[in-house]
Amino acid sequence: MRAICLFILFLFLFPAVSFAENTLLSVALEKKIYKKPEWKALLHYNGHGSFINDTDFILSSDKFSLKRELEKTVNLILSTANSTNPAVCSFPARWLFILKETGMDVDAGINRCTGLNNFIQLLEGEKLYLGYVSKDVTDVTKMMGHLFIEFEGKEDYAVSFLALIDSSSPLKLGWDSLFTGIDAGFFLEPFNTQLDEYLWVDGRGVWRYRLKLSDYRQKLLLYHIYELKSAKLKYNYVFYNCATVVYYLLSVANPSLLKEKPLIVTPLKVVRLAEKERLLSDEEFFQDVKSVMGTLQREVGLKTVLKIKDGNYQNLDARGRFLAEIYRCYRLKEKDINDEVCETVFKKFLTKSSLLNAPFENHISAGFIEDFDGEKFLHLKFFPVLNDILDDNRYNFKEESVKFGEMEIGVSTKKLRFYKLGLYEINAFREFTYLVPQITKRFFIGFKRYPDGSSGFFAFSVSGGAGLSLKPMENATVYFLLNQDAGFYEDGFFALFYPSAGAIYYPFSYGKTLFSLNRYFSFRKSLNFPEVEFSINQVFFLNRHLNVDFEFNRLYGKECANRFKVAAVFLF
Incomplete structure (x- = not known):
């Protein structure tokens, strides 16, 4: 029956x-x-x-x-x-x-669907945010910046798409992230815990935006995160990274974004697209603690800084007490010790800085160059991502740059001259202070032209340097580096050692000046390498999409020579 x-x-x-x-x-x-x-x-x-x-x-x-x-x-x-x-x-x-x-x-x-219902109860709330974390150019996994989605409900949670790194080898990590892919997934963490990590440990600033979405769109985005959570995903540094995933999440919530997908999706490009589609409101900026302490040290003076360093917090003014409080918390964070006061102390230091003032990441420049040998060329330069040391980098309170795939050439009616074919280049001018000593670094791998004799030589080079950067004032950086270059050219192997000193200065709101002085020591005597090179760049920021760069170089040695360049730089 x-x-x-x-x-x-x-x-x-x-x-x-x-x-x-x-x-x-x-x-x-x-x-x-x-x-x-x-x-x-x-x-x-x-x-x-x-x-x-x-x-x-x-x-x-x-x-x-x-x-x-x-x-x-x-x-x-x-x-x-x-x-x-x-x-x-x-x-x-x-x-x-x-x-x-x-x-x-x-x-x-x-x-x-019990799992889905539990997920919704945990994350569902009235407000949804897009978070951007500034890049760390010294770490290959962080040099493009980072994006996350924050859900503000009974508790605030940040959801991030991250690679599951299981190797300490930079070569294997680089190969996997570019070609084979790295296993990746979504990580859920309390927002304040994640913010704490970025500001105190990594020394990275964080911007946060309220996402303007309907209830249906917000629910669709939440559901999509849940269904991705169980998928087997592969992280690719260029084509499928945190920015790509967040781009698709936001495209689910606002389909217009999908019509404007850039060739290479970066965190900053996603923020710009979201702003263009009017998805964002209520920008909020959290400045990283290391740069906050640098600013405060310049304000209170060396005498107060030395007292704080020695643990003497007596007879300090308001700014001195605030610096002492932050420094105490910074030392506790280094030892992984939690303190309730430290969870909110950084919020007392409020700074306004809009991420949308960051320079655009695609660069094309065209201009005129008269080289050391007197030859004159149409000068062309291009790199697809990310930023140049000649850009206006004040939005992030740091002077740093990272470039991939840079090409720089000179063209005349008679010849083509290559100046640079850069695979990867970074400059990180990190402020060295009594309370937070940091090291300045630079690195380059690729092909570039070196001054030697009349026209110089074009060579494959791996170069790097390390040293100290000081900020005597908020808009100026002075640096001292020890550099080593090594590589191959048509006559064989070459190596250079050279100390360098320089300065980066913003004399006015729409301009930037850079000085550098290099003293060269060549390990290949057959090279007619100059002893000293002096260079100066003056950049004018005409608008968000156009800069003008004037550059002058002077070589001193057996022969002296000058080079002059002027170029219009288009950013988009």
């Missing part, structure tokens, strides 16, 4: 499920919702496939298409609607989108 009842129940239920499946799918296909930008964003579509290779996430991976993925998603979700583990629990964002676009209400068992 029981078997007969079950059979009759099956006869009634099966047509209902089949009817719902056919009706929902036919409406979805008729409306062609698979062509919608939201659907493409949910699949992390890159124009020909998905960035995600997990076959449990991309159901049509054997023969991918947007339409087939929609068909397989609907069929799978409805065929498991009455099971104890409905497939809708793995694809809640897709299902929410499908129901919204078709205007239908079909029960697929989403109320039985």
Whole structure:
């Protein structure tokens, strides 16, 4: 009798499920919702496939298409609607989108998704934020900056997409992050804990923006994070990083973003796109503690700084007491000791700095150069990311730069002269103070032209340097470095050692001046290398997209020579 009842129940239920499946799918296909930008964003579509290779996430991976993925998603979700583990629990964002676009209400068992419901209870709240963390050019995993999503509810949580690094080898890490990919996933952490790490330990500033989303869009974004949480994801430094993932998350919430996907997605570009689409409001900036202490040390003077260094906090004025409080907390953080006072002390130091004042990351320059040998060229330079030391870097309270794929050439009617083919270059002028001693670093790998004789020589080079940077005032940096270059050119191996001194100064709001003096010691006597090189750059910031750079170089040695360059620099 029981078997007969079950059979009759099956006869009634099966047509209902089949009817719902056919009706929902036919409406979805008729409306062609698979062509919608939201659907493409949910699949992390890159124009020909998905960035995600997990076959449990991309159901049509054997023969991918947007339409087939929609068909397989609907069929799978409805065929498991009455099971104890409905497939809708793995694809809640897709299902929410499908129901919204078709205007239908079909029960697929989403109320039985315990994990999803717990996730929603933990993160769902009234406010949603986009967070940007400034770059650390000395760390390959942090040199592009970082993006995260913050959920403000009963408690504040930050959700980040991060690579799962299991190797200490820089070469393996570089290879995997560029070519094979690194296993990655989403990490959930209390916002204040994450902020604490960035400001106190990493020395990185944080910007936060309120995201202006409807309830439906906010829910769709939350659901999509949940369904990505279980997917097998691979981190690629250039094409699929934290910025790429957040870009797709925001595109789910605002489909217009998908129409403007840049070739290389960086955290700063995502913030600019979100601002352009009016997704952002209420910018808030948290300055990193190391630069805060640097500013305060200049304000209170050396005598007060030495007292604080010795632990003597008596007879200090208000700024001195504040510096002492921050320094005490900084030392506790170094020892991984928590103190309630330290959790909020940095918020007493409020600084206004807009991330949108950061220089644009794509650079093209064109101008005129008269080289050391008197040859004159049309000068062209290009690099796709990220920033130059000649840029206006005041927004971040640090002088630093990182460049990938830089090309610099001179063109005349008679010849083509290569000046630089840079693979990777960094400059990090970190302020050295009594309370927080930091090391200034520079590194370059690639091809560049060296002065030697008349026209110089073009060589593959690996170079680096380390030293100290001081800030006698807020808008000036003075540095002293010891540098080593080594490489190969057409006559063989060469090596150089040279100390250098220089200064970076903002004499006015729309300009920047750079001086440098290098004393060269060559380990290859056959090279006619100069003894001393002096250079000066004067940059004028005409607007956010255009700079003008004047450069003068003077060589001293057996022969003296000058080089002059003027160029317009376009940033976009």
